[in-house]
Amino acid sequence: MTVFPTETLHSSLRGLSIWWEVLFPALFPFFVISELLLGxxxxxxFGKLLDPLMRPIFRLPGIGGFVVTMGYISGYPVGAKLTAQLIEQRLVNRAEGERLVAFTTTSDPIFLIGAVSVGFFQNVAIAPILAAAHYGGGLLIGLLMRFHDRHAPSSGTKKTAISRDGFRKRRPSRISEALKAMHEARLLDGRRLGRLLQDSIQSALRLMIVVGGLVVFFSVVMEMLTHAGIIEAMAEVLRFLFGLIGLPKPLADAGIFGLFEVTLGSRSAGTAGTGLMHQAAIAAWVLSWGGLSVHAQVASLLSKTDLRYRPFFIARMIHGLIAMTLVYLLWGWLGP
Structure with missing residues (x-):
């Protein structure tokens, strides 16, 4: 930073611009809304309604369905943020929280379609194959993660009530149970609308400041590593490995940039010029891996809970490999 002060300043401003112009307007409303919905x-x-679906498929309580929906719609790190909130309210246990974070940390559709497909690839027809590989791979991770910590008990399981004469009591309808759960949660929270809105905005702003700081930090780190020649050395090693497995060597640059940051990796994949199928495959890997910038955001959220980072890290690695494989398998049906 002392040797390259101008480049340090420019990279810092570039990271700040990405945060202010892209991430803040995209994520801040979702953070506020999620806090309000919890309050x-x-x-x-919705947790009560989705319980019969989520438990047999993903070994998660129904309340995890809300995290899955919000995570896939709004992108990283919303899934981790919501999971941390559920942990704080003791609505899910550690094993369930780690399963949730593992497969709800995905790119949002707006970034995948608008930024990657249209902006970087300049080909909207690439969007279906990227979406199928990325989100399909995420759901497959969810199915695999149901075996994670398999001996851990499920949260919120209740035995069927039995009356004194030995017959099972008639259960109320799912809708009435859901309304009752919502009413009890509202009473337990107890905050008035004005206070709830104020707390939601303050909590969202604190998280956005952390996200912005990490984006600026990794922008500067990438710039310094590039000027120090470390990025080129890493890319050269990856080019050699790609040559051994038959992948085009120019894709190595996208892989190295994507290792650190999603936007840089996706942009590099779109301009690699090695053939659309291979470029889509490396872009799917970048989107599914998430970049160390996203990993740092998720780790900062998990640090406030008892959730471990290692299952998330392993799930990201597997998700990236699955997404790449799906691009090659589905290219004949969904490819442009």
Whole structure:
């Protein structure tokens, strides 16, 4: 930073611009809304409704369905943020939280379609294959993660009530149970609308400042590593490995940039010029791996809970490999 002060300043401003112009307007509303939905008990309502679906498929309580939906719609790190909130309210246990974070940390559709497909590849027809590989791979990770910590008990399991005469009591309808859960959650929270809105905005702003700081930090780190020649050395090693397995060597640059940051890796994949199928495959890997910048954001959220980072890291690695494989398998059906 002392040797390259101008480049340090420019890279820092570039990271700040990405945060202010892209991440802040995209993520801040979702963070505020998620806090409000938790305070009003609406998350608990949908949790009860989705319980029969989520438990047999993903070994998660129904409330995890809300995290899956919000995570896939709004992108990283919303899934980790919501999971941390559920952990704090003791609505999921550690094993369930680690399963949730593992497969709800995905790119949002707006970034995948608008930025990557249209902006970087300049080919909107690439969007279906990228979406199928990325989100399909995420769901496959969810199915695989159901075996994670398999001996851990499920949260919120209740035995069927039995009356004194030995007959099972008639269970209320799923809707009435959901409404009751929402009402109880609202009473337990107890905050008025004004206070709830204020707390939601303050919590969202604190998280956005952390996200912005990490984006600026990794922008400077990437610039310094590039000027120090370390990025080129890493790319050369990856080119050699790609040559051994038959992948085009120019894709190594996208792989190295994507290792650190999603936007840089996706942009490099779109301009690699090695053939659209191979470029889409490396872009799917970049989107699914998430970059160390996203990993740092998730780790900062998990540090406030008892959730471990290692299952998330392993899931990202597997997700990236699955997404790449799906691009090659589905190219004949969904490729442009």
């Amino acid at each position: 009003f008990g609406i998350v608990h309502f």
